[in-house]
Amino acid sequence: MGRWVHTWTSAPQLTEPENLPPAPYAGRGPVMARSTLRQTVRVSIGGERLRLRFSNAFGGTPLPLTRVTVALPAGGRAGESAVVPESIRAATFHGRPSAVVPAGAQVVSDPVDLPLAAGAVLTVSLHLADGRAPEDVTSHPGSRTTSHLAGGDQTGSADLAGATPVEHWYFLSGVEAEAPAPLLALLGDSLTDGRGSTTDHNDRWPDQLFDRLGGFAIANQAAGGNRVLNDGLGPSALARLDRDVLALGGVRWLIVFEGVNDLGTADVDAQESVAADLVAAYEQIVVRAHAHDILVYGATLTPLGGHPYDDSRGRREAARQAVNAWIRTGDVFDAVIDFDRAVRDPAHPRRLLRACDAGDHLHLSPAGYRTLAHAVPASLLA
Structure with missing residues (x-):
């Protein structure tokens, strides 16, 4: 028997009003009450059994949680609302079909017998009955994956009747597989969360890194808009490090690729100070992380020239260069991954290569994310 390792994660965030489910699922009364939420996620490593984690952080x-099921999506596709009927399995919690997640807490399901291949897509369906759901919803807005909402309890149905699509994940924060694989955790912002990637195609750079190398589990704990130093869209990286990385069992490596939002949202005249605080x-x-025997790899910050973060006096670019120089030569990280060198023109x-640019001169296209995936030396994850 192997140990339990996270094969998929999403960093929990407080749902902003514009990211709540559409009507009628976020109208008057409890959010998503008396409805079914069906979500798909792409795992990294596979296994014979799995466990689910739900967050009410x-x-x-x-x-x-009134009822939860897992299944394989029809055609094996992400974002698909239909599932293979014979693959549907009920998830339990201490042997019971339902669970209540306390405010600020998470709950882990009992093991579910459902073999998953490496890189497979898993469907998770949950039903919220009349019990009062939290007013503040825990989610991961940047799913780049289509979820579906439908009325009533359809968790055991192969097809969802009257389904409404929504491109967010709600409540589901982790899938674990029983396997002897090492775990790579990623701490980042929208560039690791995959803004600019293709919805339902799983072509973020972490996905493409797994496709390239495989053999290890990946916990992508990135959050769009996140900053290292200060809270913004979610707690800062410093504040969420314990919950999102150190609390995960079996992390062998951590890649830190974050900081551009700290520079981009700080006053132009404060850039030198922000760069010093970042390092x-x-x-x-x-x-x-070293206190938990985790090797930490630092990734250089990629270009922002031409994006609104860029300023006419070049103060933010100078700060980015200073931060990158420290990452490359500071001898603090266990290794350096030079993403800047990989995708700059x-x-x-100070600008991204045109082929790597998603169009806003900060986020990357699927081709750009492929370039990042290939910039990670395989030896670092051996």
Whole structure:
């Protein structure tokens, strides 16, 4: 028997009003009450059994899970609302079909017998009955994956009648597989969360890294808009490190690729100070991760030239260069992954290569994310 390792994760965030489910699922009364939420996720490593984690990290009241099932999606496709009927399995909690997740807590299901291949897509359906759901919903808005909402309890149905699509994940924060694989955790922002990637195609750079190398589990704990130093869209990286990385069992490596939002949202005249605070924060992350015997790899910050973050005096670009110089030469990280060098335009180093640019001059296209995936030396994950 292997040990339990996270084969898929999403960093919990407080759902902003614009990311709540559409009407009638977020109208008057409890959010998603008396409805079925069906979500698909792509796992990294496979296994014969799995466990689910549901988070109520930001809920002010308990979260009632009335019924939960897992299945394989029709055609094996992400974002698909239909499932293979004979693959449907009920998830239990201490042998019971339902569970209540306390405010601020998470719950782990009992093991479910459902063999999953490496890189397979899993469907998770949950039903919230009349129990009062939290007013504040815990989710992961940047799913880049289509979920579906439908009325009533359809968790055991192969097809969802009257389904409404929504591109967010709600409540589901982790899938574990019983396997002897090492775990790679990723701490990042929208560039690791996959903004600019293709909805339902799983072509973020972590997905493409797994496709390239395989053999290990990946916990993508990135959050769009996240910052290292200060809270913004979700708690800062410093604040969420324990929950999102150190609390995961069996982490062998951590890649830190975050900081551009700290520079981009800080005052132009404060860039030198922010850069100094960033490198001090990186050192704190390394110290805290080393206490758990985790190797920490630092990734250089990629170009922002032409994006609204860029300023006419070049202060933010100078700060980015200073941070990258420290990452490359500071001798604090166990290794350096030079994402900047991989995707910058040699003729205009403060800008992304055109083929890598998603169009806003900050986020990457699927081709750009492929370039990042290939910039990670295989030896670091051996």
